[in-house]
Amino acid sequence: MTGGSKPKKTIVPKKNPMPSQDPFLRAKNFNEVALGYTEQAVVAEANRCLQCKNAPCRQGCPVEVDIPAFIGLAAERDFAGAIKKLKEKNALPAVCGRVCPQESQCEKYCTLGKKNEPVAIGRIERYCADWELANGVLPQQVNPPTGKSVAVVGSGPAGLTCAADLAKLGHEVTVFEALHVPGGVLMYGIPEFRLPKKVVQAEINNLKNLGVNIEVNAVVGKFAVVDELLNGGGFDAVFIGTGAGLPYFMNIPGENACGVYSANEFLTRTNLMKAYRFPDADTPIRVGDKVAVLGGGNVAMDAARTALRLGAKESWIVYRRSKNELPARHEEVEHAEEEGVKFAFLTSPTRIIYNSDYWVIAMECLQYKLGEPDASGRRSPVPIPGSEFVMDVDTVVVAIGQGPNPLVPRTTKGLECNKKGNIVADLATGATSKPGVFAGGDVVTGAATVILAMGAGRTAAKAIHAYLNGDS
Amino acid sequence: MYRIVKKELLAPTLNLFEIEAPLVARKALAGQFVILRINGEGERIPLTIADFDRAGGTITCVFQEVGKTTKELGALGEGDFLQDFVGPLGLPSHVENYGSVICVGGGVGVAPVFPIARALKEAGNEVVGIIGARTKELLFWEEKMRSACSELRVTTDDGSYVRKGFVTDLLREAIEEKKNTSLCVAIGPLPMMRAVCSLTREYGLKTIVSLNSIMVDGTGMCGCCRVTVGGETKFACVDGPEFDGHLVDFEEMARRAVIYKPQEQLAVARYVENHGHNCSCSCGGGR
């Protein structure tokens, strides 16, 4: 070969398949579903990448991971180099490789994906991160102490990323977390079988090694309000990443009956409190024979799949629109179907029926049809009059969305919020209406994704750094 | 980790713990609660703040051994540690000078009503305290309550101490006598709070109750603690735990309180089997 041009790659049309647990078996256990690539498979997959000069894939990644660079290193089996490259942009690669909606982000823009299947960017990312967790984490560089300190409220992906970046810049960082473990939704919401909790804790240990101090059992707004952290608390700035943890209910009759859970409660009992191990773990959960999960997003899929693992004979997704409109990730819907989750589309409950002991026995539902597209661009569901029917169920999980927890907004003077209760923050800096207070993640955007929350944490860290240096 | 600095047996199966938690003590107010977890497998259970010492950095909780977690808690002693302890949670009691108020504590409810009575008296109210227990040996904090109230009335269900009767009997007498009472605060077992509310409703006397619905996080995240108050759904952990008792749907509360009864029975049976009957009650114990 002359002229420096590389040999033209042969295109491999399909992704290397992800080995996964047999659907039949896995529907009964909480072990991780996707088992991860072998070294051979990851190298083969990395070699599918065309190393495009303009790297269109990068524009799909909210934190702009240098995708061709890390994949190139993985192709050469330089996993230490690959993870270093990843971590330049992404503080939690083992998490993102597993839960990013890659099909609508990085992989959506992959050149290969135009005619064939895109490069499995997330799977390669996961491999590199797991490689690091197994082979010992490389120390990261931390700047000398600046003498400034920052309080981070909430330890979800937004707070953790913000904390990591500020710590690397030499600031002293304390994260305050309301629950007894850090991680936010990664710990209490996303199930073990999709994101093992030891992976999350390993990523969090990396942060601790950067010198980040994490205080659990610390509810800001209760043991101290934001103003106290700033004045007298010894902090020079505050980042709020308290997420969207307030569960919405349908406001239909019977919703407070026994056997009706919010998805948050259902998943928290199972993931955070390990109710699937009851009575070895102390927190109980009750799942009947036939479970109905209301909603069609990732949270609903997680709840429906969890219900099967907890012993439900039937687990139903009850969704107002049709399969095409399901907001959940495609892969999650597929996994749910494989495991035996059933779907009642174009259906929504109007009333929950309970017996004299207040236990759920059935749900009255209405049939819907699809009408004109609404503001979200999806065809809106229109109820069909007179189509009421009764669905026998004994457990109902409401997974129709979450809003921001009002604790911090309510107790912070001068913090502007919008009508939905989200904190108003400049998306380019995370700055709020209150000087020295920044915010990002679900508490600003409403329920979104892990990687967007991380991106917001990173953006805010830059702005906080500038603020502390007095250049803003 | 949070150290138990003092333990006192107030009555059989009724323990007082003083727990070192300076950040909670700094902010604690009457009416609020904490959530604790004994160890890594433990359940998060809420307990009301019965007293606090800001200078000493401690919180006092009084709890009844009713199931696995509270039995396991009761088996701990001074110097032992709790893994998790978070608070102060919930809204504090609304304290102002109403003039004349009645504070009713039934059973273990005497503990949470104490700091409220004290705060109301400090705010200038005339506070009539009413406390009661099933029997004499279950009655506690009589002197402490007397010091927090302008006047204290005591009863036992079985008449083994002072007089025979329910707290509601004393409450009716006090309302009739006092005429000018403008608020009643009642804390105790669900049936007692319910009975107090139906009595005070007769007199149109506004009544505050503290609801102990089942909780998980205590921060408004799970909705487990939801109760119907005045036809609206409220989260007891963040909107309460105190509510206008005349608006509470007690029937629904009572049903929701026993959601996990089969699991609770299994857990406690297993615990007793593994640990022997080491509770502090006077039942004789042993396997």
Ligand SMILES: Cc1cc2nc3c(=O)[nH]c(=O)nc-3n(C[C@H](O)[C@H](O)[C@H](O)COP(=O)(O)OP(=O)(O)OC[C@H]3O[C@@H](n4cnc5c(N)ncnc54)[C@H](O)[C@@H]3O)c2cc1C
């Ligand atoms: C079941 C479920 C499945 C999901 N699946 C996916 C997925 O597959 N892929 C994906 O990209 N996204 C997924 N998401 C969304 C994603 O998890 C969230 O968008 C993301 O976690 C938001 O991060 P955050 O840091 O803003 O907040 P959170 O993760 O919500 O963390 C906020 C933290 O703040 C704490 N906190 C709240 N108030 C206080 C306070 N007053 N004081 C101290 N601490 C406080 C909370 O306890 C919590 O730990 C899922 C969400 C759920 C619920």
Ligand SMILES: Cc1cc2nc3c(=O)[nH]c(=O)nc-3n(C[C@H](O)[C@H](O)[C@H](O)COP(=O)(O)OP(=O)(O)OC[C@H]3O[C@@H](n4cnc5c(N)ncnc54)[C@H](O)[C@@H]3O)c2cc1C
């Ligand atoms: C705001 C609040 C304040 C409370 N204050 C006190 C107090 O000061 N002293 C005291 O003795 N008790 C108090 N309780 C009740 C106490 O939390 C329960 O007795 C305890 O959780 C029982 O746990 P267990 O495992 O020993 O019993 P279990 O066998 O699990 O249950 C026995 C009873 O406790 C209730 N319970 C079980 N789990 C929970 C839970 N996670 N949260 C709430 N209730 C539950 C059940 O309804 C059941 O009736 C309070 C409850 C609340 C919500």
Ligand code: SF4
């Ligand atoms: S962080 Fe997420 S979006 Fe970015 S490259 Fe990794 S998997 Fe893709």
Ligand code: SF4
């Ligand atoms: S667009 Fe696809 S093929 Fe091109 S560099 Fe990115 S991952 Fe590789």
Ligand code: FES
């Ligand atoms: S205990 Fe979870 S919302 Fe109240």
